[in-house]
Amino acid sequence: MILSFKPIVPETNRGMVELDFDPAAERYAVLDRASMTMLWNGPVPPANPAKIIVPFEYTNNFNLMVLNIDDSGTPSYYVAGNDKVQARVVDARLITLNP
Numbered sequence: 344m345i346l347s348f349k350p351i352v353p354e355t356n357r358g359m360v361e362l363d364f365d366p367a368a369e370r371y372a373v374l375d376r377a378s379m380t381m382l383w384n385g386p387v388p389p390a391n392p393a394k395i396i397v398p399f400e401y402t403n404n405f406n407l408m409v410l411n412i413d414d415s416g417t418p419s420y421y422v423a424g425n426d427k428v429q430a431r432v433v434d435a436r437l438i439t440l441n442p
Contacts, residue, residue: 358402358430359438360409363392365423368411373397376408376426387411394440401430 364371364387373383373395383395401407405427413421 355435356432357399357435358397359433360395360397360401360407360428360430361392362395362409365411365413367413367415368423369414370412372410372412374408374410375401375406377406382407394438396433396435396438396440397430399432402432405429 360373362371362373368387370386371384371393372381374381382397387393397407407428407430408424408426409428410422410424413423
């Protein structure tokens, strides 16, 4: 008797946001705009644009807010942002993130 089966592959669909940063920005933050929960923050990576994986739920709505923060600019602590950002659906196994 020969049995064949397909291996169970875990669901790997996630949301991805590609961020193109202002050259003057030193830090950035990605927030859930409804609850103001911080999803991601950190220094701007050397590779531009940056790819960030977010939970799948953000592919169905426009509930992301992205802030670029310039700490050394004039005036100090200048912030620019995008509101109502929607992530696109990706297979997280196939995405190469920034180093």
